Amino acid sequence: xVTALAIGAVGAIALALxxxxxxxxxxxxxxxxxxxxxxxVVFTSMFIAAATGVDDTEQGxxxxxxxxGAGIGAAVGLAILVLVANSSxxxxxxEEPQVAKAAGTRTVVFAIAGGIVATLVLALSALPSAIALExxxxxxxxx
Numbered sequence: 370x371v372t373a374l375a376i377g378a379v380g381a382i383a384l385a386l387x388x389x390x391x392x393x394x395x396x397x398x399x400x401x402x403x404x405x406x407x408x409x410v411v412f413t414s415m416f417i418a419a420a421t422g423v424d425d426t427e428q429g430x431x432x433x434x435x436x437x438g439a440g441i442g443a444a445v446g447l448a449i450l451v452l453v454a455n456s457s458x459x460x461x462x463x464e465e466p467q468v469a470k471a472a473g474t475r476t477v478v479f480a481i482a483g484g485i486v487a488t489l490v491l492a493l494s495a496l497p498s499a500i501a502l503e504x505x506x507x508x509x510x511x512x
Contacts (some may be wrong), residue, residue, distance in 0.1 A: 370411060370414040371492050371493060372410075373406075373407040373410035373411050373414070374407065374411060374492060375489060376403050376406060376407040377403065377404055377407030377485045378482050378485040378486050378489060379403060380399075380400045380401070380402070380404040380405075380406075380407060381400065381403075381404055381478055381479075381481050381485055382400075382479070382482045383399055383400035383403065384397060384400025384401060384404065384478050385400075385475050385478035385479045385482060386400075387399075387400055388471055388475040388478060389471050389475075390467045390468050390470075390471045392471070407485075412439075415435065415439075416432070416435055419431050419432070419434070419435040420432065450477045450480065450481070453473065453476060453477050453480060454470075454473035454474055454476065454477045456473065
């Protein structure tokens with residue numbers, strides 16, 4: 370998961386750097402591919418982690434909680450990112466809207482990269498305690 374977060378952060382930074390009013394799909398593709406691969410790994414890991422250690426009779430509740438949290442987080446996050454992207458207040462005449470949209474989108478993608486990096490730091494800080502809990506066979510240590 371840590372590797373996937375790092376790939377996602379690099380992909381988001383690459384995407385943000387490629388965004389401009391005259392960007393091509395070709396220039397955006399590497400960042401989009403990196404983010405997509407990383408998201409696939411991170412979301413799968415998130416659902417596996419949420420279900421690990423949960424009783425079979427409670428698996429549906431665990432999945433519902435994770436799905437609900439992800440959905441609410443996506444909706445609130447999108448609302449905030451749209452607010453940031455449209456905060457320039459550019460006029461609606463000439464090329465100014467196109468330039469403002471590109472700048473706003475670039476800012477938002479850099480913010481997303483920052484969020485991924487923050488999650489990566491959090492995951493790295495939790496890693497030593499997770500390793501200490503295992504006895505090398507994926508089971509908690511017996512006391």
